[in-house]
Amino acid sequence: MPERWRDIAGPVGLLPIGERNAISDVPGVLVGHSQAESGELTGVTVIAPPVLPVRAGVATVNGVGELTKKLEIDEWGIIQTAIYLCGTHALGMVYHAAVLAEGGDPDNTLIPVVGECDDSDLADSRTITVDDVMRARASLTAEVAEGSVGSGTGMTCFEFAGGIGTASRRIGDHTLGVLLMCNFGERERLTAGGLRFEPAGQPAPAEGSCIAVCATDAPMTAQQLRRLALRPLLGLARAGSYAHNGSGEIAVAFTTAQPQTLHNSALNPYFAAAYEAAEEAVYNCLVAERPPLRKRDGSPQPEFPRHLLTGS
Secondary structure, three states: OOOOHHHHHOOOOOOOOOOOOOHHHOOOOEEEEEEOOOOOOOEEEEEEOOOOOEEEEEEEEEEOOOEOOHHHHHHHOEEOOOEEEEEHHHHHHHHHHHHHHOOOEOOEOOOOEEEEEOOOOOOOHHHOOHHHHHHHHHOOEOOOOOEOOHHHOOOEEOOEEOEEEEEEEEEOOEEEEEEEEEEOOOHHHOOHHHOOOOOOOOOOOOOOEEEEEEEEOOOOOHHHHHHHHHHHHHHHHHHOOOOOOOOEEEEEEEEOOOOOOOOHHHOHHHHHHHHHHHHHHHHHHHHOOOOOOEOOOOOEOOOOOOHHHHOO
16 A cells, blocks of 8 residues: 555644545545546546535635636535546546536536646647546546556645645544545745745746545535535644645535534534645645656656655
8 A cells, every 4th residue: 555644744633534534434425536638738627526415515715716606605605426536627527527417408508517627737638528527527536546546646735746635534323524625835945744834936836726525424504514624724834834825725525414403502613624624635645656757847756855854
């Protein structure tokens, strides 16, 4: 198994983790990735609840980005499709493919949930096709690959290679998991493992974004899920984000539970779990093993210096 953050640098936070330390520790939640058949450093990631619809909520720290269906989630408090992640210029194609994949037609109107980050420093996400989306759906599994995979292939995190990161926490009989598409951060603000970094130099990269997906099997209402969705974004701040002007820092949270019985007074452990899991997901993204990558201008995409965490 690839080494992850806690294998190298130890635990993050106080709460116990799930079996895989991934969003798929929430029973029935699956994740699929595909790389673009075009050969571009871009792709698609799908997060699928076990049944649909499910209750959901959305929160935004900075809204320079897109998560489709947000208005309807705010109004109805549900999602009716899996959650799809992609590069910015693939959003329309992925939305179209999601409608086809999930049975949208004149007798069944669907608004898919599609979130995007800008991977144009490394990739041309206009090359994503319907087939790329279908392959991501066909690969749905409980084993979640991290780093430069799926929609995260061409993403940058604190000016290192970024992409997908995930983590989970246990709260009594319930589980909460977070998956991030990390494409944000200035290197000198990264606080991982007590390390401090110098600025990456000029020219500075374009401002990036992060889409956070938070899943739980706790019996929350849609309003509670809206509040929960904010907490992974606080975890990004713990890692070193300040939600800069051009960043789309957006989160969607959903529950697989049918009852709505959790009292507001019981929410704090879940808020803490989402905060902790998101911070660890950032670090898992950074240390994920990946092949060497090059930007569209031919320059190498730097990798996080894992050796600094071990002193070797």
